Amino acid sequence: MADRIPGRFDRRMRRRRLEGQIFHVLCLLSILVGLGMLAALLLNIFMEGWQRVNWSFLTSFPSRHPEAAGIRAALFGSIYVIAVAGTLAFSFGVAAAIYLEEYASRNWFARVIQINIANLAGVPSIVYGILGLEIFVRFLALGKSVLAGGFTLALLVLPIVIIASEEALRAVPSSIREGGYALGATRWQTIWRLVLPQAFPGILTGVILAVSRAIGETAPLIVMGALTFVPFTPDGPLSRFTVLPIQIFNWVSRPQEGFHEAAAAGIIVLLVVLLSMNALAVLLRNRFQRRMEG
């Protein structure tokens, strides 16, 4: 090749190769931009907030003095609201998925429900806040309470749970069900004892992802009427409340530098919770998968 006369083909080939290499580098760069932004975000927040994360930050109520402010009320509020939302989304979501995958015949009604769920997943979260305000806070007269907040978030993440559970159920081979029927089990016995245990890891992963989405939601709860300054922990399902992301939002929007540090510290707590939940989801999934294979 080297001693050939460099003709038009070779010149063009060299150019095409060069273009290809440039393109390769550009593609790599754009991945690196994404990863770099992630690194910048995490580093920036860690540098700003790590010295504020300590026991008294976790156990103090918010305060007008940035250095004394803590996330106790927000932490409790988040736990209460997520307990309500998680329980509801899990039970309703899995039940709905079981009906759609195992019972419903493939008719127009099932199609309508499917399309509906896909579209609900794309509705902006703030619209769920409006729904929660009108239906739970006003119509059902729950007030701007933990219960109303939990219901709102449950509706918000319900499509995530349903879609993930449906996928998990679909992945269970039909031979398992046929085996159950062949042994004389009823449909529910087959689902409960044979299908669900197989689908459980997938369902669990979906639920954990849904809950971690709910933990980070701010806008719907603001619209629903959650408080931004709460010097008390919720004392029951009808108590008013705030959550961690709203507390962070409140601190970010204040001008004082000290509150920005508190916000960064709050974000660190939030991210630690979220990332460990995601890690848990991956871990659980791997463990169950291995057990099933073994």
Add this chain to the structure above:
Amino acid sequence: MTSPDTAYEELVSGPIPWVGRTRRWKRYLPERIIKAVLFFCSIVSIFTTVGIVSVLIFEAALFFQEVSIVEFLTNTKWTPLFASKNFGILPLVTGTILTSMGAMFVALPLGLMSAIYLSEYAPDTARQIVKPVLEILAGIPTVVYGYFALLFVTPILRSISDDISVFNGLSASIVMGIMILPMVSSLSEDAMRSVPRSLREGAYALGATRLEVSTRVVIPAALSGIVAAFILATSRAIGETMIVTIAAGQNPTFTFNPFVPIETMTAYIVQVSLGDTPTGTLEFKTIFAVGLSLFVITLSMNLLSQFIVRRFREVYE
């Protein structure tokens, strides 16, 4: 021929000689109750949609009794919380368009190129590490991105140019672009990976370089999926709330200037919710009119994206 389903129904209801009547009841009554309960759970999602649509339409109708739709859609001033009230949604719409288009300017090239890299270039091990890490970006709460936009990106932008205000559309757009990047890249990558190998191999056999295979074979074949991903991501950006509330300002302006404070539809809803506007007043009802507009826009984009996937999908066997 009886399908398994009808056979099952016959088993439940029909006469089975070898099982006593009471036993059958004990065995199949719970089955029916369970089925009914599960059915009820599955239509909760229908109730949700009906709830959203009826709440928005009902409350917005009350709003439009007092403000004409023409004024709402054509007036270029939005000042419902001021003494002299104007109810033109256009400033909020331009704010929303500005930030979401800005976000797509960031997310579209970066997301598409990342997807090409992951699907066509990256070795398997790199892909298995990079993909989950990139997906962390999608799991970060939006309020965190708001913090990042206001307190990290904005100061950098302001050190570059003095024309940029503390609250501006540019910073919010950039950060929102980063937020939706994983969505664009992972959906596009899924579309590209479902293009069969044989198509690529055919092109390589004809002497195409990797760039030519990517841009002339893989992308056209995966185009419907990629376009659908873009539309979904845009719709997500339009509905995004916290980043724009924190970083873009609360100043409805009829402008496409990315350097000045603006307000998006979502940010306005948050502003009213945080304020002390009494519920039931005309000022408060504006959030339902804005919410309805937001819902209609995002819903039509989602439907469009589903339509494109269904209608233009290339199926290979």
